[in-house]
Amino acid sequence: MPLSAVVLPAPPPREITLTPHPDLTHHFEEAGFVGSFAAWRADGSGVCVGDCETRRPAASTFKIPHALLALELGVLSGPDHELAWDGVDRGLEVWNHDHTLRTAIRDSAVWYFRRLAPFVGRERMQAGLERFEFGNAEIGEQLDAFWLNGSLRISPREQVAFWHRLHEDAFGVRPEARAALLEMTELARDAHGVLRGKTGWYRMDDAPENVGWFVGCVEREGRTCFATVIHADDPMDRDAFRDARIPLSRVLLAAIGSPAPE
Incomplete structure (x- = not known):
């Protein structure tokens, strides 16, 4: 499926x-999991594998609009804005230290974004969700956890x-905010293109459901934005679940003619 140089206006x-x-x-x-894959090219052609309409918990994929909103509002000064770790052991060594916005996105440090949310505030957070048309735009009762507890839900189509x-x-955000976010989400680059993206994993201790995301865009002779979601109930092999998201996305992107750089 060759890419076209034609770029359509960004549709809702x-x-x-x-x-x-x-x-x-x-x-x-x-890959051993049930899931869906959506991809949409800037020339207007799209692909859906499985169910691309059902909304599922956004989990850490929300860190991207969250960071964009915080940068746009000036709540964060930039990628190197640091927040001090509070000393609470959260079970992952990569979380248990001070983080900048850049490292918090890279390591998916939940505490950084939970602490950030009150500085954005409920009213501005709601306005941002609606401005970005991010899923159901539901905050619910917990301002610092709505993307973690299942209140905020989004479909593969909406992610794309x-x-x-x-x-x-x-979105009409400040150029500096958008440029910083694109730079921080870059995962791979080679002579042929760039891969930007973010993973997410929804899991609640009192429920068996797991939802795993990998979302982003490949720029390679055009642009293909994609969303892969897998889901499974406990008990399962959690390491396999975690590790399946990115390789599966790479296989699917290659299958539609939009291979991602390594």
Whole structure:
């Protein structure tokens, strides 16, 4: 599926057209998980594998609009804005130290964003969710945990739309804020292109459901924004679940002619 040099205006989620591709479902079966994959190119062509409409907990994929909003509002000064660790052991060594925005995105440090949320505030957070058309835009009762507890839910289609509109500068944010976010989400680059993205994993101690995300964009002779989601109930192999998201996305991107750089 070759990419076109034509770039369409950044549409809202409801206007993105995704063509079903059941021939690609075997990639999920081979990975050992149930899931869905959506991809949309800047030339207007789209792909859907599985269910691209059901909203699932956003989990740490929300760190991207959260960071963008905080940068836009001036709550954070930039990628190197540091917050001090409070000394509480949260079970992951990479979380148990001071973090900048850059490292908090890289290491998916939940405490950094939970502490950030009250500085954005409920009213501005709600306005940001609606401005970005990020899923159901629901905050619920917990301002510092709504993306973690299942209140904020988003579909693969909506994830793809958010990332495409971010790249197309459709949100009207300050150029410095957008540029900083794009730089911080870069995961790989080679002579042929760039991969930007973010993972997410929803899991609650009192429920068996697990939802794993990998979302982002590949720029390679055009742009393909994508969202991969897998889901499974405990008990399961959590290491396999965690490790499946990015490789599975790479396989699917290659299958539609948009291979991601290593």
